[in-house]
Amino acid sequence: MNEAMLLQRVKTKHCSPDIVSWYPFQMAYILQIIPDIVDNDSEFHKDVDLLWFPTGGGKTEAYLGLSAFSIFFRRLSSNKDDINGVTIIMRYTLRLLTLQQFERATALVCACEHMRKKYGIPGNEISIGLWIGSGMTPNHIEDATETLKKICEDSTATIYEANPMQITKCPWCGAEIGVGGYKVSNGSMNISCCNNHECEFHTHLPIYVVDDDIYRIAPTFVLSTVDKFARITWEEQAGNLLGANGCRPPELIIQDELHLISGPLGSITGIYEMAIENICKHYGKVPKIIASTATVKNADNQIKILYNRKMIQFPPNGLLHTDSFFAIEADLSKRPARTYLGICSIGSGTSEMLIKTFALLTFMKHLYRLQGKPTDVVDQFYTYVGYFNTLKELGSNSIIISDRISAEIKYLATYKFKKEAESVNMKIDCANADIPSYFRNNELTSRNSAKEIKAVLERLANKYTSEDCFDYIMASNMLSVGIDIDRLGVMCVYGQPKSNSEYIQATSRVGRTNPGLVISIYNSMRSRDKSYYEQFCYYHSTFYKYVEATSVTSYSxxxxxxxxxxxxxxxxxxxxxxxxxxxxxxxxxxxxxxxxxxxxxxxxxxxxxxxxxxxxxxxxxxxxxxxxxxxxxxxxxxxxxxxxxxxxxALFRSADNQNGSDIPTILNSVRNVEPAANIYFIKR
CATH class of the missing domain: 1.10.10 (Arc Repressor Mutant, subunit A)
Structure with a gap:
């Protein structure tokens, strides 16, 4: 397990093995759950172990390490044929979160497959499948073939649905994987590291993204969204993932970001959880379930309704809120924390404040650059994030900022900070200006295709010395979970998000390794925003206690x-x-x-x-x-x-269509539980 995780961290972080280490809470969590996986009769096997740890603390590595243990234990504990099949199911709620974690998981699976071949470990290939629906990956080989043909004919084509090219870089060697690395033959799609002949996976990567392949092969590690499990009713081969193919049912089910499994989504998910457990139990084993989150309240009741199980929280509550033994509140003099700054303008609009804030941030980062500040310091504040609650607000402000930010920067350099600009001989509005008139930006929203999202995330990791570095990024709540980009240090939040959990999660995307700055811009015309501004200091020093209790009503x-x-x-x-x-x-x-x-x-x-x-x-x-x-x-x-x-x-009537009969419909997704309706305006 340690060797597999070492290889995974080295490949994903591109770092030396000498700096890879475990946190104590990660090792303790793994050791706590190992007996429940090894012994089906363990008194805690049916309990849900909730890893409740702050964002950026390392939860992902904890359950990936546990996954590596489960994979090898299953194969080494028996030489029977039933050791193949799905061992781990890891589930997420958002597609961006799924794609981010898929990259980490593929590196782990490649490391495990490398060790299987190196040490002669029993069983078939250790593989991973991305099972997330036709909106992202193809359901059928025919769909994959058609999409690959379109990409071959036009490499710039934007594929919004059923795109098989979910891997653009080899998780093992880092080489680029183009359309040439995706080949369909004999009714199956093979993914390979085609551009690096020295790579161990030059001819084949153990990765599957087409549903047909996933049902047939039943990969060792299945990474999915909770939405997809509605398809087990429709697909006759979906049972292969839960033990219907003669292999053992999964050993471990991992539910990340548990707090998102709430509301209508959580209520429907709870019913399908019953089906999953029932099917696995029929084939001889009830999987161990673990979950993780950084922001949750009323988790014991939520887990009872979702899984009909008791909850064990880790780390448990200590005597002091500042010390749980595994996590100690840092000394601000030794490790500066994320700083929150609130702005509420009386007499001017929120958009006006946002423009002034973006202009000031842009001016200051170029001033620091010209002053010769350390590269790491400038880079930490170079790409700033604008966070919006609605796409409407994001779209309108995106246009306003691009139109007016240059004029505002010129005002700052010419008048307000004239002395500072002259001290570094800053040039404005000329052919070789120190501050460009065009700013590299993009957005992270549901309007992006999967390919566009991956491209944006890759560019976000580029330092400011790169020509591909963004000046700023505009994001919706898609950014609130799962993004792990260390260099991001500044975020502007446009209005108070609807939930405190979302606010905590979103603002935790910046300042993850170095001090970060969060600027909350409040609308004085909204009573809710004004209330948060008036209680700003107290709220931000205690905002974890305001996290809303999750609501799940699966049996209403x-x-x-x-x-x-x-x-x-x-x-x-x-x-x-x-x-x-x-x-x-x-x-x-x-x-x-x-x-x-x-x-x-x-x-x-x-x-x-x-x-x-x-x-x-x-x-x-x-x-x-x-x-x-x-x-x-x-x-x-x-x-x-x-x-x-x-x-x-047909017995099954799709819930996506209007059903004219009295037969209850069958859901295609646990998220969209109501059919769409057309509204017509009739002139009177």
């Missing part, structure tokens, strides 16, 4: 109507073989004993968590089974589970 009547029957059908299809093929929907028997057992197991879960709703849940499940029986009788030998071209002969 509306959640049951949306997803309980979906979970039941997922369990039926993947635990009762005769109902797995798509065409076998017509063979349903209403008095089937196996189906009744599945229903009773679901009702037991409902009763454990919310006994008051058990009777209604039973009525709803019986209603769906009755609908299935009626369709099977009316369409003998014709009824199928899904038919995208003719839903009239």
């Amino acid at each position: 009547p509306r959640a049951i109507e949306k997803a309980l029957h979906c979970a039941m059908m997922a369990i039926i299809r993947h635990t009762i073989p005769r109902y797995n093929p798509n065409e076998n929907a017509c063979k349903f028997l209403r008095n089937d004993r196996d189906v009744e057992l599945v229903k009773q197991s679901i009702l037991k879960r409902v009763n454990d968590i919310e006994p008051r709703i058990k009777e209604y849940a039973e009525e709803w499940l019986n209603y769906y089974l009755d609908c299935w029986k009626e369709l099977a009788d009316s369409l003998p030998d014709k009824l199928v589970f899904s038919d995208y071209h003719n839903e009239d002969r």
Whole structure:
């Protein structure tokens, strides 16, 4: 495990092995959970171990280290054929977070595969699969082939959906991987480090991004979004990831950023968690579940509803809030903390304050550069981040800043800071000006394609001495979790975010290794912003206690109507073989004993968590089974589970479409739980 993590850190951080080390809390967390993985009868195996640690503390390395242990223990503890298949499932909620962590995880998997070949460890190839949906990766080989053809014909083409090129650099050697590294043959896609003949993975990288390959191969490590698990109801091969292919079910399920599994998303996710656990249990093993977060409240209740398990928090609360043994509050004189600055202008708009702030930051960084400040100091404050709560605010301010920032900088250099500018002979508005009139910028929002997001993140890591370095970046809440770029040091927050958790997470993206500055710009016309400004010092010294409690209501009547029957059908299809093929929907028997057992197991879960709703849940499940029986009788030998071209002969009616029948729909995603509706304006 240590060797695998050493190789992973060296490859991702591009650093010397001598500076790689473990934090005490990481080792303690791993050692605490190892007995639960080794011994299925451990009294803590069914508990959820929550790693609750501040942002930037190293949570990712802790559970990647645990993943490496799980992979090798499974292979070394037995020589049976069932040691292959999925060992780890790691889940995220946001696509940007998923892509960021995928790079770290691929480096770990390549390190594990290197060790497997080096030491002759039993089992097939140690591999990783990115299972995140057609909005990002292809569902089918045919889709991947078509996309690769488009890219070959036009290398500048922007692919917004089903893009197989999720890896642009080799996770092992760092060489560029172009379209030539993606080849489709014999119904499968091979990814290789094609440009480096010396690389160990020159002919094949153990990485799979097409759903067809993932179902067939069942990679050792599956990295996914929670949304994707709604597809287990639809896909007859999805059970291969949970043990239906004859291999053991996963040893470990990792849920990162647990606080995001709340609201409607969390409520629907909790129902699908029941299906996942039920399927894994059917094939002989209930996975160990671990979770991590930096901002959460009411986690024990959230975990009870999501997983029907108890929670163990790590590190546990100590006697002092400043010392939990594994984490001690730093002395500000030895390690300066992130500094928060609040601005609230009376009489001028928030956009005006933002322009002045951006202009001042731009002027000061060039002043420091001309004064000969150390490169690392200038670089820490060179690329600043604008954080916005809505795309509307981001778009309007982006235009205003690009139009007016140059004039504001000229005013600062000519009048307000004339003495400082003259002291370094700063040139303004000339052919060889020290401050350019055009500023390199971009945005990180949901409007970006996956390829564009990766390109922006790579450029953000460039130091200011590079021509590709950004002057500033405009971001939405996509930036609030998962971004780990050490050089970012300044952020301007435009208005108070809707949740305190989001505010803490977002502002933690800057000043992760060196002192950082967060400038919160408040709108004096908004009472909420004004309240935060008036209580600024007290709030920022205690803002962790204001984190909102997560709300999950998986067994409310509306959640049951949306997803309980979906979970039941997922369990039926993947635990009762005769109902797995798509065409076998017509063979349903209403008095089937196996189906009744599945229903009773679901009702037991409902009763454990919310006994008051058990009777209604039973009525709803019986209603769906009755609908299935009626369709099977009316369409003998014709009824199928899904038919995208003719839903009239299918049991599953997509929740994305308008359903004209009385048959409950089946979700395609745990996030979008309502169909879209068109609104027409009629002139009267």
